[in-house]
Amino acid sequence: xxxxxxxxxxxxxxxxxxxxxxxxxxxxxxxxxxxxxxxxxxxxxxxxxxxxxxxxxxxxxxxxxxxxxxxxxxxxxxxxxxxxxxxxxxxxxxxxxxxxxxxxxxxxxxxxxxxxxxxxxxxxxxxxxxxxxxxxxxxxxxxxxxxxxxxxxxxxxxxxxxxxxxxxxxxxxxxxxxxxxxxxxxxxxxxxxxxxxxxxxxxxxxxxxxxxxxxxxxxxxxxxxxxxxxxxxxxxxxxxxxxxxxxxxxxxxxxxxxxxxxxxxxxxxxxxxxxxxxxxxxxxxxxxx
Amino acid sequence: xxxxxxxxxxxxxxxxxxxxxxxxxxxxxxxxxxxxxxxxxxxxxxxxxxxxxxxxxxxxxxxxxxxxxxxxxxxxxxxxxxxxxxxxxxxxxxxxxxxxxxxxxxxxxxxxxxxxxxxxxxxxxxxxxxxxxxxxxxxxxxxxxxxxxxxxxxxxxxxxxxxxxxxxxxxxxxxxxxxxxxxxxxxxxxxxxxxxxxxxxxxxxxxxxxxxxxxxxxxxxxxxxxxxxxxxxxxxxxxxxxxxxxxxxxxxxxxxxxxxxxxxxxxxxxxxxxxxxxxxxxxxxxxxxxxxxxxxxxxxxxxxxxxxxxxxxxxxxxxxxxxxxxxxxxxxxxxxxxxxxxxxxxxxxxxxxxxxxxxxxxxxx
Numbered sequence: 001x002x003x004x005x006x007x008x009x010x011x012x013x014x015x016x017x018x019x020x021x022x023x024x025x026x027x028x029x030x031x032x033x034x035x036x037x038x039x040x041x042x043x044x045x046x047x048x049x050x051x052x053x054x055x056x057x058x059x060x061x062x063x064x065x066x067x068x069x070x071x072x073x074x075x076x077x078x079x080x081x082x083x084x085x086x087x088x089x090x091x092x093x094x095x096x097x098x099x100x101x102x103x104x105x106x107x108x109x110x111x112x113x114x115x116x117x118x119x120x121x122x123x124x125x126x127x128x129x130x131x132x133x134x135x136x137x138x139x140x141x142x143x144x145x146x147x148x149x150x151x152x153x154x155x156x157x158x159x160x161x162x163x164x165x166x167x168x169x170x171x172x173x174x175x176x177x178x179x180x181x182x183x184x185x186x187x188x189x190x191x192x193x194x195x196x197x198x199x200x201x202x203x204x205x206x207x208x209x210x211x212x213x214x215x216x217x218x219x220x221x222x223x224x225x226x227x228x229x230x231x232x233x234x235x236x237x238x239x240x241x242x243x244x245x246x247x248x249x250x251x252x253x254x255x256x257x258x259x260x261x262x263x264x265x266x267x268x269x270x271x272x273x274x275x276x277x278x279x280x281x282x283x284x285x286x287x288x289x
Numbered sequence: 290x291x292x293x294x295x296x297x298x299x300x301x302x303x304x305x306x307x308x309x310x311x312x313x314x315x316x317x318x319x320x321x322x323x324x325x326x327x328x329x330x331x332x333x334x335x336x337x338x339x340x341x342x343x344x345x346x347x348x349x350x351x352x353x354x355x356x357x358x359x360x361x362x363x364x365x366x367x368x369x370x371x372x373x374x375x376x377x378x379x380x381x382x383x384x385x386x387x388x389x390x391x392x393x394x395x396x397x398x399x400x401x402x403x404x405x406x407x408x409x410x411x412x413x414x415x416x417x418x419x420x421x422x423x424x425x426x427x428x429x430x431x432x433x434x435x436x437x438x439x440x441x442x443x444x445x446x447x448x449x450x451x452x453x454x455x456x457x458x459x460x461x462x463x464x465x466x467x468x469x470x471x472x473x474x475x476x477x478x479x480x481x482x483x484x485x486x487x488x489x490x491x492x493x494x495x496x497x498x499x500x501x502x503x504x505x506x507x508x509x510x511x512x513x514x515x516x517x518x519x520x521x522x523x524x525x526x527x528x529x530x531x532x533x534x535x536x537x538x539x540x541x542x543x544x545x546x547x548x549x550x551x552x553x554x555x556x557x558x559x560x561x562x563x564x565x566x567x568x569x570x571x572x573x574x575x576x577x578x579x580x581x582x583x584x585x586x587x588x589x590x591x592x593x594x595x596x597x598x599x600x601x602x603x604x605x606x607x608x609x610x611x612x613x614x615x616x617x618x619x620x621x622x623x624x625x626x627x628x629x630x631x632x633x634x635x636x637x638x639x640x641x642x643x644x645x646x647x648x649x650x651x652x653x654x
Contacts, residue, residue, distance in 0.1 A: 181393040188351055189407045189457065190380030199406075203397045286397055286441040 021283040028279020034272030038265070042088035050082040054237040062255040072257045075247060083239040084261055090240035092269065094155055094224030094233070095217040101159025102166050103213060109163075110170020111201055115178050124167065131164040140223050144232040151224075151240075154233035158223045162216050169212055173205040180204075207281045214277035218270040241265055294497050295327035295350070295465060300359035300369075302345055306568065318567050319345040321521035321575075323359070324594070327465075327514075332491060332498040334508045334529070336544070337518035340564060343501045344388075346518070347469045350499065351385045352376060364464050381411045384458035386468040390450035390475070394442040400453055401438040404428065407460035427456040431486060448479035455486065459494070466491075467499045472507060481638040484511050505548055509533060517541045520567060520575040526594065527601025537603040537612055539580050574605070582611055 022028055041048075057077035065072045071080035113124035131139065143157035177183065178201065186196045225242015227233035234240040241262040248258035300323045308314025319342045327333045335343045348354040350361060352368050361368040364382050371379060384407075387393035394403055404424045408415055415423065425435035431452040442450055451471065458466055471487065472480040488511050491498050502508050508515055509529060516526040517540065525538040536542045543560045562579045565571055571578050577587040586606060594602040597612070605611070 181387055181389060182395040184353055185385070185387055185393045185454075185457070186395070186406075187353055188380065188385040190377040190410050190461070191406060192377065192410070195410075199398070200395055204395075284397075286399075287443045 017286070018283045022279055025279040025282060027275045028283070031272045031275025031277075031279060034268055035276060038088050038092060038269055038272070041085050042092055045085045045089065048085060050085060051079045053078060053082040053086040053239050055079075062251060062258070064255070065257060071261050072255070074244070074258055075251060075255075078237075080244075080258065080261055083244060084241070084265060087239035087241045087244060087262070088265070090151055090228075090234045090238065091221050091224060091242060091266070093151065094158065094240070094242070095221040095269065095273075098155045098158035098162060098220045098224075099213050099216050101156060102162035102216065103209065105160070106163045106166025107170045107202075107205070107209060110167040111174045111197060111205060113167065114171040114174025114205075115197060115201055117175075121171070125171065128164045128167045128171075131161075132168070136161050136219070137223060137226055140227060141230060141232065144227050149232045149235065151234050154224055154227045157227070157232075158220050161223070162220060165216070166209060166212065169208055170205050173208055174201055177201055177204040203284070206284065210277045210281045210284075214270070214274040217273045218266065221266055221269070291329040291331070293326055294329040294364055295325065295333075295499065296360075296362040297323060297325040297350070298360045298362075299324065300346070300349060300361060301357045302342075302349055302354060303357045315568050318521050318570055320349060320356075321570070323518075323521075323523055325516060325523070325526075327497060327499060329497055330491070330495060331513040332488070332500060332511050334500050334502055334512035334515040335518060336502055336505070336508055336515055338503060338544075338564065340567070341518045342521040342567070343503075343518050344469050347385075347467050347499070347501045350467055351380070351383050353385070377410070381461040382464045384461060384463040384466055386451075386454055386458050386466060386471045388470040388474055390447050390454055393454055394450060394457075396442055399439050399441055400424075400428070400433075403442070403453060404456045404460055407457060411461040423460070424456075427460055430459065430490070431456045432482075446479075447475050448483060451475060451479075451483055452486070455483075455490070459490070463496070465497045465499065467501075469501045470503070471500065473502065473504060478634050478638075480507065481634045485638050487511065505545070517544065520564060520570055522575055523594065523604065524576065525601060525603045527597075527599065531599045531601050535599050535601075537597050537599075537601060537608045538576075538605050539582050539611065540576050541603075576605075582607055 055078060057073065060069065060073050060077040062075055063069055063073040063077070069079050069081065071084060073080060074083065109124050109128075113121040113128075134142075140154075140157045140161040143160055144154050147153035147157055183196065183200050186200050191199075221242055223242075224233050224240060225246050228236075228240055228243035229246040234243055236243070245259055245262040245266075248255070248262065251258055300320055301318075302320040304317040304319055305314035306317050321342070323346060325333075335346060337343045345354060349356050350363070350368070352361075356369050359369060363379075366379050366382070368376070368379060368383070398406075401421060401424050404427055405420050408420050408423055421438070424438060428435055428437060433449060433452050433456065437445070437449075442453065445453065451474075455471075466487075468487070472483045475483060484507060487498060487500075490496060498511075500508075500512060512529045514527060515529050515532060516523045517532070517538065518524070519540050525532060525536065525541045532541060533545065536545050540560075560579050565575070565578055571588070573586075573588040573590055574580070574592050577583045580587070584607070590606055592604040592606050594604045595608065596602050597608065
């Protein structure tokens with residue numbers, strides 16, 4: 001019987017359709033490029049011919065963009081371009097790492113709550129609701145203050161503060177996926193619960209989580225700014241976009257460029273992650289071709 | 290007669306509905322004391338109108354639902370009481386075909402994965418290449434091409450998807466296949482093909498089929514024996530021919546006379562009223578509220594299955610009186626135009642399958 005089967009079919013390795021689809025997804029590649037530019041800039045900061053981001057120049061305070069300072073200077077005369085590039089490190093880290101923490105905690109708990117229900121759901125959901133009752137930023141501030149001021153602790157604090165949203169989102173999605181016929185068919189086949197969770201529930205709860213993640217990256221960058229402003233995040237004089245934005249809001253009329261650059265950068269990074277996330281969602285769905 | 294492979298005794302499923310901290314929940318009697326015996330190699334049909342508990346019964350048999358009471362013995366294993374861990378192993382012998390081929394396949398898995406999963410679970414000794422070869426064999430067994438392996442469910446038609454579902458069910462090498470309305474979601478012409486495929490697989494692989502259905506044409510075509518369900522209980526069971534020729538239970542009579550006649554209208558013995566709520570089923574005989582032969586005693590006694598001369602079993606305290614006062618005419622042999630068209634399609638599909646088999650054999654030579 002097996003001899004009649006064409007050999008090339010049997011030999012064919014299931015190629016990565018996800019990767020191929022992602023590459024062909026135009027807005028996703030644009031988003032990825034955008035994100036990549038910022039990441040490369042952030043990583044290359046020590047090797048670029050830019051001035052020290054912490055070096056104050058009292059003779060050039062709040063200078064508009066010029067040939068000497070391409071993006072102008074801030075209230076202490078520090079070069080904005082240099083601070084933008086160095087700040088990208090803190091901001092990207094704060095955005096990506098904290099959201100990664102939130103997903104890493106939130107998605108498994110959400111799946112457990114949604115799939116098993118009962119007292120597991122009751123315990124997880126009540127804890128989630130308790131956390132959700134506290135405003136996001138207040139919670140992040142409280143956690144950061146508790147953990148001690150540093151960028152790492154700020155990322156952890158933001159990540160935990162963002163977790164409840166992911167638990168809720170995943171739980172709801174898991175409840176609806178668990179009721180699908182194909183999950184029942186997995187039981188009928190005799191698959192073990194871990195396999196069902198990994199292969200049936202997880203991939204089918206992921207799409208809205210990805211979209212939420214791209215949006216949360218933006219709030220996380222802003223939250224890092226707020227924590228920095230309170231001295232709980234990036235420690236001055238080391239720059240971060242959020243911290244720059246926070247300082248700049250006092251000089252909106254005198255030196256609008258101070259706010260403009262970090263604003264534009266945050267906008268572009270968030271746009272990049274959004275497009276990438278959308279593309280990833282499409283690429284992960286075999287129904288989209 | 291072949292040996293018994295499935296034996297169900299006193300099976301019941303009651304779903305609690307509502308109920309708070311202080312109020313007790315109401316009980317929905319979905320399946321209410323069902324006894325069944327299915328023999329090796331036969332096709333056993335369970336028929337009834339929607340809401341009679343037949344899908345619940347099917348799910349109980351494979352323990353996708355936990356029974357409230359009763360025992361289920363399949364191929365020597367007690368499905369009703371084994372632990373979840375042992376149950377996973379038992380699933381090798383008992384597989385399920387779902388009604389809706391569109392929602393019962395995980396959209397994110399390729400056909401190779403879908404059909405390969407049961408192999409992963411039940412035959413872990415296979416290497417990846419062996420598994421692929423086995424999937425290819427299973428696909429050709431259900432009439433799909435091995436080239437379909439790396440496609441996803443959404444790329445297939447309903448009939449093809451149902452074939453994927455059947456290949457998935459066959460992969461573990463089951464002895465018993467339980468189908469919950471396996472063809473009712475398909476087009477009529479495709480239904481015939483899938484019905485024939487199932488019958489063919491039963492003969493070739495020595496399977497036992499238990500099919501839930503409401504379509505009497507499908508049942509007559511494929512089943513050897515059947516059980517008629519009404520409101521969670523079996524009211525009549527026996528060989529398909531005997532029941533179609535001489536139904537004894539008033540409900541079975543009404544059901545069979547509802548097969549459209551040549552003039553399109555249904556028979557005169559149509560039922561009045563609605564099926565009572567399974568939350569509060571009538572006392573005694575469940576059918577008494579709609580039965581034309583009802584008498585006061587029907588409210589007091591729960592009828593048990595009694596054997597008739599025709600070899601069927603019927604749960605009605607008045608069946609012998611009703612049979613004597615026989616006013617029942619079996620459904621007319623002349624079928625409606627629609628029924629004729631369907632049977633023609635069945636025949637054609639059968640002939641096609643025959644032809645395909647012959648050419649295959651010739652090619653093999």
